[in-house]
Amino acid sequence: MAKVAAPVAPSPKLASPASPASQPLPSPSSQTLSFDSEEVIDDADAICVASFYYGMLPRRDIQPLLQKEGDFLVRKTDGDGCVLIALSVRSGDWVLHFAVNRHPTKNLYYFENHGKKSIRELIEWHISTGTPLSSESGAKIKRGIERPSWILNHDSLQMRKKLGEGAFGEVFLADYTTEKGEIKVAVKTMRNEVNRIDRLKFMKEARLMRKFQHKNVVKIIGLAVHENPILLVMEVCPGGALLSYLRRNKDNLSQETKLRFSTEGAAGLDYLASQGLIHRDIATRNCLLTATQELKISDFGMSEQKKQIQDKKLDKVPIKWLAPETMQERIYNTKTDVWSYGVMLWEIYAHGKEPYPKMSNMQTRAKIIVQNYRMEIPKKTATLVCPNTDSQKCTLGKGKELIGFHFSWTSVVEAVGQMKLEDLTHENVQAMLKKIKQVMPSEGKEAKTASRDYQLLDGKSFESIVLPVNVGILVDCNDAPRSTEEDKTQQELSRSGGVKP
Numbered sequence: 438m439a440k441v442a443a444p445v446a447p448s449p450k451l452a453s454p455a456s457p458a459s460q461p462l463p464s465p466s467s468q469t470l471s472f473d474s475e476e477v478i479d480d481a482d483a484i485c486v487a488s489f490y491y492g493m494l495p496r497r498d499i500q501p502l503l504q505k506e507g508d509f510l511v512r513k514t515d516g517d518g519c520v521l522i523a524l525s526v527r528s529g530d531w532v533l534h535f536a537v538n539r540h541p542t543k544n545l546y547y548f549e550n551h552g553k554k555s556i557r558e559l560i561e562w563h564i565s566t567g568t569p570l571s572s573e574s575g576a577k578i579k580r581g582i583e584r585p586s587w588i589l590n591h592d593s594l595q596m597r598k599k600l601g602e603g604a605f606g607e608v609f610l611a612d613y614t615t616e617k618g619e620i621k622v623a624v625k626t627m628r629n630e631v632n633r634i635d636r637l638k639f640m641k642e643a644r645l646m647r648k649f650q651h652k653n654v655v656k657i658i659g660l661a662v663h664e665n666p667i668l669l670v671m672e673v674c675p676g677g678a679l680l681s682y683l684r685r686n687k688d689n690l691s692q693e694t695k696l697r698f699s700t701e702g703a704a705g706l707d708y709l710a711s712q713g714l715i716h717r718d719i720a721t722r723n724c725l726l727t728a729t730q731e732l733k734i735s736d737f738g739m740s741e742q743k744k745q746i747q748d749k750k751l752d753k754v755p756i757k758w759l760a761p762e763t764m765q766e767r768i769y770n771t772k773t774d775v776w777s778y779g780v781m782l783w784e785i786y787a788h789g790k791e792p793y794p795k796m797s798n799m800q801t802r803a804k805i806i807v808q809n810y811r812m813e814i815p816k817k818t819a820t821l822v823c824p825n826t827d828s829q830k831c832t833l834g835k836g837k838e839l840i841g842f843h844f845s846w847t848s849v850v851e852a853v854g855q856m857k858l859e860d861l862t863h864e865n866v867q868a869m870l871k872k873i874k875q876v877m878p879s880e881g882k883e884a885k886t887a888s889r890d891y892q893l894l895d896g897k898s899f900e901s902i903v904l905p906v907n908v909g910i911l912v913d914c915n916d917a918p919r920s921t922e923e924d925k926t927q928q929e930l931s932r933s934g935g936v937k938p
Contacts, residue, residue, distance in 0.1 A: 484511055484522070484556045485663055489581030491588065492662035495640050496525070496534065503527040507579025511537075511556070515633070522556060524548075528576035535570050587647060587659035589613075589670060594624060594661060604738050605631055605639050606666060610673060613658065622658055625669040636667070642737045643669050649712065653705030655725060655735040674733055676726025683721060683789030694730075695785050701732035706778055709734065710771045715741050717769050719777035720758050721784040745770040756798035757791070761805050787815040 484490050491499060491512040499510060509526040522537040537556055538547050545552030546559045548570045553559035560578065562568070569575045598610040606626035613622040627639045646657035646669075661668035676682060679698065683690070702724060709716060717739040725735050739754075746769050748754070754763075760776035762768055780792050793801040793812060804810035 487511065487557060487581065488583040491584060493667060494662050495637060498640065498644055499525055500532045502582055503532050507577055508582050509578040510582050526570065526576050526578050528574060533574055533576050589659040589661045591661045591664055591668065594668065594670065596624065605635055613670060621673045623671045623673045625671065627667045629665045638738065639667065645714070645737045645740055645742060651705060651708040653701050653733055654708060655733045674725035675728045676730055678722055679724040679726055679732060680721040680784070680789050682726055683785065687788035690788060698732050698785050699782055702734065702778065702781060705734040706774060713742050715743060715746065715769050715771055716774050717741065718755060719774055720755060720781055721789065757793050757801050764802055764806055783812055
């Protein structure tokens with residue numbers, strides 16, 4: 438039987454206003470008194486059917502749901518091995534959290550000094566009488582906020598097949614039953630034995646995913662939080678990991694397919710960057726494919742929605758995908774994601790080989806930092822060209838900046854974004870270029886940059902050059918003649934793995 442935290446009253450009387458029960462819910466570390474109580478567990482199960490019960494959803498997730506004075510919900514939390522039923526309520530500018538206490542001898546539930554036989558009766562009494570949850574806070578409850586559609590019931594999910602292992606548990610293919618019928622989903626589970634910190638990380642990943650809506654980002658369907666294990670439910674991607682696909686099909690991958698993977702990955706990352714997200718783990722292993730091989734970015738376990746972060750430990754990080762400034766200064770930002778994306782491009786064109794072949798993590802780090810080493814572009818693949826070479830550098834350090842996921846002249850993105858891969862014929866490319874020329878910047882540094890980029894494109898068909906503009910790279914299929922200067926630039930970029938130092 439799980440332990441349920443509750444104050445142990447010194448007498449049969451209900452807790453007085455001066456008791457700990459009259460205070461807003463303390464932090465889990467201060468809840469030291471507990472006892473085994475089958476009745477509390479039973480009533481906790483009963484309150485689960487209430488529309489305002491949110492299971493084990495943490496404080497960070499519930500606060501935005503309580504918008505108006507008196508909005509409340511009930512949830513379950515824990516600390517020091519104790520399960521605790523809590524009520525969270527909007528009071529003024531604050532969201533306050535109160536423990537639901539149980540008297541050890543009277544079998545009554547209470548917040549301060551009025552007891553009822555069930556949690557639901559207690560809540561209804563406080564609503565009907567307008568009595569504050571505590572005299573000190575003055576917080577009153579008015580409206581129970583119904584669970585949103587993304588909070589799911591465990592019994593609506595039927596596990597069918599194990600797909601793999603995640604950082605916190607297993608991943609399954611499952612059937613999800615809705616009012617409209619049954620659909621296939623992917624379910625990431627959280628092991629029961631994970632600690633509180635890891636559970637909060639798991640919930641944070643789900644919180645981030647709920648904010649994103651893009652065709653090249655894996656979509657979250659919801660969370661099942663009423664009981665253990667907590668389940669993260671996502672759209673299923675039958676094609677599996679991009680890394681596995683590249684290795685399985687290394688002998689028959691077309692240039693168009695690899696280009697499509699590159700541009701779809703860039704489109705997803707451009708969107709995430711626009712949302713202020715630092716992914717921190719961009720790699721082919723973290724990209725999934727749909728049944729039609731459309732790429733979707735996944736795995737947000739390391740992600741942060743900040744402009745820049747510093748990770749002093751750099752513990753359990755993918756060394757071979759890290760930008761030099763991450764290795765040296767331990768910083769992450771959107772532009773370090775660009776570096777990792779460059780390594781992912783290398784993976785795509787190397788058909789899933791591990792970056793920095795035959796090097797250990799330690800050797801890789803030393804070569805990059807000490808020798809400024811860059812991988813060579815794999816043979817018989819497109820050469821990646823970084824267009825704005827004099828104004829947008831591709832490494833960070835000494836005040837230089839990484840190239841972004843998009844150009845400053847967004848008309849190019851709009852023009853290409855409306856065209857399908859098969860529609861990028863010579864005639865269509867020329868029409869697109871004409872449109873671009875009409876809206877190009879007319880003065881300043883942007884005008885010079887745009888003019889040169891336009892000249893690189895002008896007169897070339899799709900067979901020789903394609904522009905995934907939202908990344909800011911040119912993919913040249915080596916068919917078009919180049920000047921000596923262009924050859925020199927290409928050689929430099931080949932040595933740098935498509936990321937010009």
